[in-house]
Amino acid sequence: MTAVITVENLSKRYLLGHRASDNTPAGDVSLRDAITRTARNAARKTGDLMKGREVVHGDQIEEFWALTDVNFEVKEGEVLGLIGRNGAGKSTLLKVLSRITEPTKGRVTLRGRVASLLEVGTGFHPELSGRENIFLNGAILGMSRVDIRKKFDEIVAFSEVEKFLDTPVKRYSSGMYVRLAFAVAAHMEPEILIVDEVLAVGDAAFQAKCMGKMSSVASENRTVLFVSHNMGAIKTLTTRSLLLQGGRITADADSETVIEKYLLTTLDARAKALKAKNLESFRRGRNYDNPPASIVEINIASSNNDPDTLPEVELGSDFTVEICLDVESAILAGDLCVVLMNSQGERVTTLVASDKVQGLSLRPGENVVKLSVKDLFLAPGRYFADVSLDPMIDGKSCDAIFDYPLLTVVNHGQVTHALNRPWGSVYSKDARWSVSEKVEKIAAVGT
């Protein structure tokens, strides 16, 4: 099979400008300093402008390589996953492949029509009706009017917004908006499809529908490059994945191996986050600039809190998760949701506070929420958590932490016989075995 996407030695550089006074807190000492600095910068910028070089604001210029020497190939009909932490260069890579931005070095060869879906509903205009936006968005995604007209009914049926087709989309609920947008995107028929995290929208039922659509695209022998933070989705849709770290590809293998490797990289991030008392690297963009509350620390109670080692829990024992929240203004009915995942990124269980209590009452300042988990016996291995803090505002949580390494379950000889086998995620503490003679069930009639 031929390679549909070939990426060779791809690098992308950005120039960042810094203000000198960022380093000296006092800033400019005198007006004269400020004037000389401004004059110098203006002279440099004008010089750059004359020479046709890129003009960067600031006093010092730093180079930042968002991608360094990236090489890979994607074969026809292959679905390739792209995994990496925030700032690893995933978005930059997708932008280069979609021809939105130019690489600094290297070369990409694409064989076939490319459609990229970096966002759902790109170019939707709030003043236009749903019907008009289907045509607008379709054209933006590269469909011709004839194509759109042919698929119009299908798109409308998929989006489930028939009744509101002639209503301006600014009056749509956010769910309807997203459904319509995805419906248009799902009906493109490119040879190469580049998708970025679009499944993280809509309600569960719609997400399932999107996943179904995505796997049908994959089965039509089209080539898909799929970026997601959702390890479950990566696992279901892709067979092979790439791991990006700091702009380089550090793993190119089957998805299971790469997911495991990715989750291991979060251990370093955890150590850094704990030392800096800042979980920023586990967020995926803030939903709000000033959230009413945010998560500042996640730990296992009674562990020694060493940032470099994951808290250990003995096989078969209960454990308590402590979540430290920084609350801006009092919240009467807060809610926390903890999703536990194993080292393959598979969900083990979901624990929601409002299932058990009437909502958490949080006071301004630091609050510690304790979640004691009883009778859930995890198999030996590492476990990761997604923690989200509600109240939901406009359908978004006020804070959410993803793929946070939570604990490791250790087997100090409680079980000895199953050490060399893949275990799964659950350990049954009280499984009972018995043997008895098989009683033949012979029909009693007629003997």
Add this chain to the structure above:
Amino acid sequence: MTDVVIIEHGRHERNYWSDIWRYRELFYVLAWRDVAVRYKQTIIGASWALIRPFLTMVVFTMVFSRIAKLPSDAAIPYPLMVFVGTLAWTFFSTGLTDASNSMIGNSNLISKIYFPRLIVPTAAVVVAFADFLIAFGLLLGMMVWYQFLPSWHVLFLPVFVVAGIAATIGPSLWVTALNVKYRDFRIIVPFIVQLGLYVSPVGFSSSIVPEKWRLLYSLNPVVGVIDGFRWSLLGSDIYLPGLAVSFAVIAAFMWLGVHQFRATEKSFADLI
């Protein structure tokens, strides 16, 4: 396999212009979107395209004809002469203003989807042209009112319409490309538009400019367009050397605009 695309640094798209042709649907759709949206949620809708040039004409006729007592060309009613000037000027200024902001207004598209970026400012100029056509209807009405019949010169009107479009697109592309990088142009453009109204022969006839300055005056590309409009529609005099200079400046701006635009286009997504 159908088409092969190679992405490399500094690679000039060999098929740039055919790409624009391939994306023509997007061009129509963007232009249509802007036209459709322009007067949404306004009470009097497209009448705005009539009211603005009309009021400008009324005020300019008062100021330049009644108060300053400037002469009109030949036997042309002053309001008619001013309205033709306003028409051309409004098209140029709206096109330039809208185009220069179009990239920033469509930044969500630029940063998420590939298409030849040239489409965006050009579509903005098309929208300004739609306003021009509406206002042109009013001009026809005024000509009926003044019982003014254009001569055979009117056959040349399309030439000057094309010149007007070119005169708008050239500087628009140039300013748009610069505006993405240097937002200084957001401040400069309204200023140019404000001053240009008085520098261009909108409220008066260019024949009142002293003969020795006329060539210099024609360096303003809008001068050629307005004079051409007045000559073809109203039959006023035309100063041919000046027209040639204006057309040369239009061509130069067109080249500069396309050149500058294409040179910076690839980095738009990083800069916006």
